[in-house]
Amino acid sequence: MADPTGLHRSCEAAGSRLLAFPAGAPSQCLIADKAAEALVGRAHALGGLALLVADPARPVLRRRGIARQRVPDWLPTLVNAGRAVATIGAVALLWIFTTWPGGATAITWAAITIILMAPRADQAYAHALRFTVGNALAAVFAAILAFTVLPQLQTFTGFCLALCAHLVPAGALMAQPWEAALFTPMVGNSVAMLVPAHHMSYDPGQFYNAALGLVGGCGAVAVASRLLPPLPPTFRGCRLLVSALRDLRSVAAGRTRREWEGHFRVRLSVMPEQVTTTQCAQLLAAMSVGTEIIRLREITHRFGLSGGLNPALATIAQGDTASATADLARFAAALAARAATGAGPQTLLRARGSILAISEVLTPHAAHFDAGAPG
Numbered sequence: 001m002a003d004p005t006g007l008h009r010s011c012e013a014a015g016s017r018l019l020a021f022p023a024g025a026p027s028q029c030l031i032a033d034k035a036a037e038a039l040v041g042r043a044h045a046l047g048g049l050a051l052l053v054a055d056p057a058r059p060v061l062r063r064r065g066i067a068r069q070r071v072p073d074w075l076p077t078l079v080n081a082g083r084a085v086a087t088i089g090a091v092a093l094l095w096i097f098t099t100w101p102g103g104a105t106a107i108t109w110a111a112i113t114i115i116l117m118a119p120r121a122d123q124a125y126a127h128a129l130r131f132t133v134g135n136a137l138a139a140v141f142a143a144i145l146a147f148t149v150l151p152q153l154q155t156f157t158g159f160c161l162a163l164c165a166h167l168v169p170a171g172a173l174m175a176q177p178w179e180a181a182l183f184t185p186m187v188g189n190s191v192a193m194l195v196p197a198h199h200m201s202y203d204p205g206q207f208y209n210a211a212l213g214l215v216g217g218c219g220a221v222a223v224a225s226r227l228l229p230p231l232p233p234t235f236r237g238c239r240l241l242v243s244a245l246r247d248l249r250s251v252a253a254g255r256t257r258r259e260w261e262g263h264f265r266v267r268l269s270v271m272p273e274q275v276t277t278t279q280c281a282q283l284l285a286a287m288s289v290g291t292e293i294i295r296l297r298e299i300t301h302r303f304g305l306s307g308g309l310n311p312a313l314a315t316i317a318q319g320d321t322a323s324a325t326a327d328l329a330r331f332a333a334a335l336a337a338r339a340a341t342g343a344g345p346q347t348l349l350r351a352r353g354s355i356l357a358i359s360e361v362l363t364p365h366a367a368h369f370d371a372g373a374p375g
Contacts, residue, residue: 002051013042023349026332030353049311070266073239076231082117087114087224091217102213109135109217117221121272122233125225130181132218137182138190139211141166146194146202159196166190179195189214231274237279240267242288245369251290252317260290267274289316292354298353308334321366328355 018036024031048342071077091110095103095305114129117124149162167187172181193211244267251260271280293313312327332355339348362369 001049001053004046008043008050011039011046015039015043015319022346023353024039026349026352026356029346029355033350033353038331070263072234072263072270073243074077075239076236079228079231083228084118086228087220090224091220100209100213101273102209102216103177104107105210105213106217106220109214110220111217113218113221114224117225121230122345124230126223127181128222128225130179131185131221132215134182134185135189135215135218138186139193140213141170141186142190142193142211145190145206146207147204150200151202163191163196171367185218198277205320233274236270237272237275238269241279241282241368242361243267244283245371248290248293248369249287249317249319251314254313264290268295282365285365285368289358289361290301292358296351296354296358299347299354302337303348305338316362316369319370321362321369324360324361328359331355 017034018032018039021028021032023032039153087110088107091103091106094100095107100106113128117128120127143171145166146160153159153162165189170183170186170190174180174187176183193207193214244264247260247263264283267283268280271283293316296309297306297313300306308331312324312331315321315324315327332352335348335352335355339345
């Protein structure tokens with residue numbers, strides 16, 4: 001916090017020294033490169049910290065172009081969209097067939113609540129239920145204020161004290177993280193249902209229609225979240241692994257995707273907490289193999305050695321890790337022989353390090369990389 005720019009420069013300098021480290025073996029080169037990547041990642045984090053603390057010594061780098069939004073899996077989004085359409089449509093039909101005066105309010109709050117609860121995935125039903133109960137309690141307190149307390153008061157001071165008697169305790173409870181979904185509507189929506197004005201109108205029919213519309217719209221979301229639950233976490237995790245493996249085979253087949261690691265970071269960020277550590281390791285393994293394949297392809301293209309690498313990548317694309325490991329070993333031997341002639345020894349050593357990294361990842365996860373191999 002005191003000197004993020006100085007630490008940033010130190011990490012960049014250490015990373016540069018590691019990249020220039022004269023390694024004598026592929027394993028040493030691999031360790032130096034990965035340590036340099038870790039330091040570069042820390043330098044990026046320190047650059048962000050420098051922006052947060054407004055460090056004037058750190059220049060602000062502006063990115064050109066438009067940032068693209070990555071969606072790792074569209075199916076959960078489509079499920080949320082279908083739930084929203086079904087909920088709003090059901091409330092609209094209820095409004096049409098019953099000519100309910102509070103139907104417009106119910107549709108409004110159903111739309112607001114379904115949008116707020118959609119990102120919560122497995123916790124959507126529980127939060128929607130608490131939100132509905134909180135709105136019901138808000139309606140009760142608003143009714144007490146509107147029809148019992150406020151008609152007895154004639155001054156603005158009394159009006160403020162009556163509101164404070166409800167809002168201050170509810171606000172204090174809202175600040176507690178354990179039941180924020182329950183107490184938040186008790187603060188904001190009770191005032192919305194009360195509709196304070198210079199000349200107060202105490203119309204029970206209008207009040208109860210508005211309150212019932214608010215609570216009914218939120219309750220419809222809770223029911224919809226129960227009847228149309230989100231996809232199970234294990235199913236979502238398996239879909240992410242399948243799509244990651246499909247992308248890896250696409251890269252191995254030569255259809256290189258831009259921002260490879262960025263796509264996998266998004267997948268990691270949405271990986272459900274309920275998945276096993278093995279599944280997370282498989283996702284990281286696919287990201288590591290794809291990154292090394294892209295790097296290895298660039299090096300071999302520079303030296304005109306793509307013909308020796310393509311058979312190994314083809315076997316990875318076909319889901320045959322045993323043959324891929326053997327082909328990579330033969331290609332590493334060919335690279336060692338080429339480096340012995342004095343042609344780019346350090347770069348070829350780095351390529352052999354990438355081959356070592358790919359082989360070390362493929363072997364323990366062979367069953368995963370071979371699963372669902374194209375026929």
